[in-house]
Amino acid sequence: MSYSVIGSSVNRVGGRDRVTGRQVYSADVSVAGTLHAKLVRVPCARARIVSIDKTGALGVPGVRMVFSGEDLEPPYFRYGPVFADKPIIAIGETKYDGDPVAVVVAETVDAAEAGARAVEVQYEELPAVVTIDQALDPGMPLVQDPDTRGDSPFRDTNTLKEWRFGWGDVETASADLVIENEYSFPMISQFAMEPFAFTAAPDHDVMTIYTSIQIPTKMQKTIADLLGKPLSKVRVVAPDPGGAFGGKQHPKFEPVLAYIAEKLQRPVRLELTLAESFYAVRRTSARVRVRSGFTRDGKVAFHDVNADWLIGAYADITPRIVEKGSYAGGGPYVIPAVRILSRALLSHTTPPSAFRGFGVPQMNLAIESQLDIAAKKLNIDPMEMRLRNIPRKGQNFLPDDPACDGHWDQVIARAAENIGWNTPKESNRGRGMALGIKMSATTAASYSVVRLHADGSATLLCGTSDMGQGARTVYAQIVSEELGVPIERIHVVMGDTSTVPFDLQTTASRSTVYMGRAVYAASQDVKRQLQEASSQGSDSNEEILKSLFGKVSGEIIGVGTARAEKRDGHPLGGHTAFYELVCTAVEIEVDRETGGVTIHKLVTAGDVGKALNPQHVHMQDDGAAVMGIGHALMEHLIYDERGRLRNAGALDYRIPTTKDTPGKMVSVFVENEDGPGPYGAKGCAESGLLAIGTAIANAVADATGVRIRELPLTPETIWSALQEAGDRS
């Protein structure tokens, strides 16, 4: 198909505001008469709050309120996307380092800070659950009170929930080679450059929440439930987030601010520092033990997986992360027998939430490493090994789910050709490859409105959050393509629940597919109305609009919807809209003296169906790749034995800089226009991150002969592994 603007790299819509400093982020919102809040914390993982003396703080000029758990009456309001388990502030006990015990509200930031320093908290430090082993130890304290866990069969343990997936019989499956290993994946910070900033502003009977969030509609529901208001009286304004990566899906401190603002009937604002954001959200860590069987000719015979995921004191969205990550945990392969047992374990650590790739990278490290280990033992090329096991298009590989929806062999081929897989390499270098697959959205509800104005320009309303992925741009392209309106004459309105129609959420690389379809449908609706009007003789848009609105002005309103309903009985609640498939390949070199890794080349190859804006796709891939290098080589939260977070903030939590990127970075994609999105598009926002840690670990093994089963591969980790291997030989 040939298109006018679809498939071309038009510049980012909203880009101009971003290069001039005009873009308004949530911290830039200023509401007249705002009070400022500051959180009070105690420096330990878990504490019994003995008393909170507010006198000193209330004596600080400008301090208006010191709010704490004692100010609440049972039954306590609790919230959370899966389980309503989180109170708006610690009640009686703090459950992780950084869990606020009080909020000081004052006329100025300075007064709030001074007030926070003046609050005197008496607390008793309690033993804390910080590691997977501690969470599994029956002698350790329970993170959640059994009485708050209803009839959960696990209520008397630190297991939040257990999942079992699989097919075939791993016990009887025959294999020529069986290998068993344990892998561990660290806690990682989303590290969006924009720290959290919230304002809750009551006005008559409407509560407005300004916050940088991926799911404004869910926030609206939470605040409505908290304050006992109808949805129509809660307005969530979500300025485009300054990066989110999953970490800004669910409420953080908005509920407590809304509560305070409602009490005081004044706007209240809280801006966190980047370091404080480390206490607000992180990625789920995991330990995965897997026993795998392979046939002599390199076919996977079975995987038997036991995965333990360390979550926080509150569930947030982690049950879904574990569930989805585990479900397709065997990878994009046709495997006769798979058994997966996953457990989500509660702990006294920063509460994890979603992060680009959801639960995939954790499982990926285990499964894709196993494949490489087997390939080596069986003397089969790792790429060949993967080609022998992937499904062909239309072939089933997950029993209850759609068949393989793309030419995945082409994806591997593109990666191989770009990394030069079959070319000779320098002796000190290693190459590695890994595939990654992610189940996308399983349900959807996206609504969009396109208004074609009398002058032929258009306004598009939709509830996606543009956090950098470029949703505004792609939607403008769709409207432009369908209605012939130039991009610069289209205004895209997002992020205000009082203005834009409902959208379920901006997650799971879904927006191009689902909201894209809604925008496409709304554009078609406008087109249909234009065509109906044009039967009166006119043909160009201008002529039709003139004939319609020449005397009395007006506009054409098009409405579009894209929904995917829940499937009862399906383990994930629905079929994935598409598979996000990636092949990452790297060429690296290891400094054997220091353990430092140099990445000479990195290739990300994906199956995108159709790249609506190729430049945007490359940007997603490049960004995910460098973020993935962070995961692979340097990023991890460090807790001490008492559960205090030691490296919150940019100083001791390292992310890649301009000097830590690969010598050469390539992003390529396969386009067969076979996706469920408009023009055959599939989502592609997460794929670049799924397999990169594994690809690098595989390359390190190739270069050094030493297999490391944990991330990050810091120089020290690699050095230690080399030392150990040296000692052994």
Added chain:
Amino acid sequence: MQSFKYARPESLPELLELLEKFRDRARLISGGTDLLVKLQHGNLAVEVVIDIKRVAELSDRVVTTNGWVSIGPRAVIGRVVRHPGIESAYPALVEAGRIVGSVQIRNRATVAGNICTASPAADTVPPLCAYDARIRLVSTEGSREVPLRSFFVGPGKTVIAPNEVLAEIRVPAPHGAMGSSFDRITRRRGVDLATINIAGVLHDNGTAVFAFGAVAPTVVVAEETSGDLCDPTVSADRVDEVLKTLLATARPISDVRSSKEYREAMLLVAARRVQRTALERLTQARGGRE
């Protein structure tokens, strides 16, 4: 940030008077890149911050005089490392200065500040110690000079009295041919704090001076006079042996940046690299003299 007062003296007497008045309730600011981080973190409470940028007696330049190079207390790292007199004679200081923080930090941070903060990981400290820099301190009571090697008392602690101010950093000019180099180990390639850092200076007369950072509460300086480190014909094994004796005084610990074991191993790795480069430079300098 917790509130404090601000003062901007225009002369040295005025500054010293303020110091007498506020003593350890005052902190001096020039670049402020370390001070403000500490103040933001709230782990330092001060009553007054004294801005020394208008004190004319405190220079912001590098001056080469007879037998010495003098670095003014307000000289920013970014400029110091580009000064021809420094570039030509003190490559270890240049190598260290070029990786202190980011461009933005180096535009603001002073060498004096890097020293006075007394962070065990400060990058300009090992080279300056290895070059045997002296610190001139002044107060209302007069002036005194302290070798940088005995300037540090512990992390964040120096011999500066509450009423004193650093007035000058003096680096002796090389006596004969000299080769020097700096290296460090970090967790990433971009801007980072040193896991360990090392400067080495090799003198024509066979003396080798090494200084190590981030391996003890204060910088560790070790000297060796066998001449083996300055001799290109000596075997790698012998060099290792000598380096190990030099490193014996280092007492690294484990922290969020690294384990003790890794630090210990990297000391030797980096020391070898420093010795190799310094020796190349010494050989070149010897050649140049002939």
Added chain:
Amino acid sequence: MNEMTTVPIAVTINQTRYDVEVKAHHTLLEVLREQLHLTGTKRSCGEGECGACTVLVNGEAVNSCLVLAAEMDGAEILTIEGLERNGELSPLQQAFLDRGAVQCGFCTPGMVMAAEYLLRTTPHPTEAEIREGLSGNLCRCTGYEGIVEAVKHAGRETDS
């Protein structure tokens, strides 16, 4: 001059003179954003590690979160808001837009200012010089590829 809790300063920001009273303990970043409502300059780490708050002070790139506003008396400051000329993007801003250097945009103002400084001091930087010049500016979205490209391109543009 005595020690003060509030300090009167005269600064020129984007060629406009401001006479303001600032709190002794407020940073330049705070004063720009909260007092003067120049919110284009961003706060991320607040401790000199990310470059989001980069502005030029007397022609030098600095982290405005590590500078006291009181120190700025008499200074000439350029922020992201001062780069456009008569509503036209500067060549550097245009290059950021065209070369895919911007995603969420939160790092962008600081990144553009650091690049502006780089190009003023090194008009035709090599890739290594660009990567060094921008290594104090973190970006979590782009992987830096587009940013490096943009600066390379803007460096070439200034040729003609």
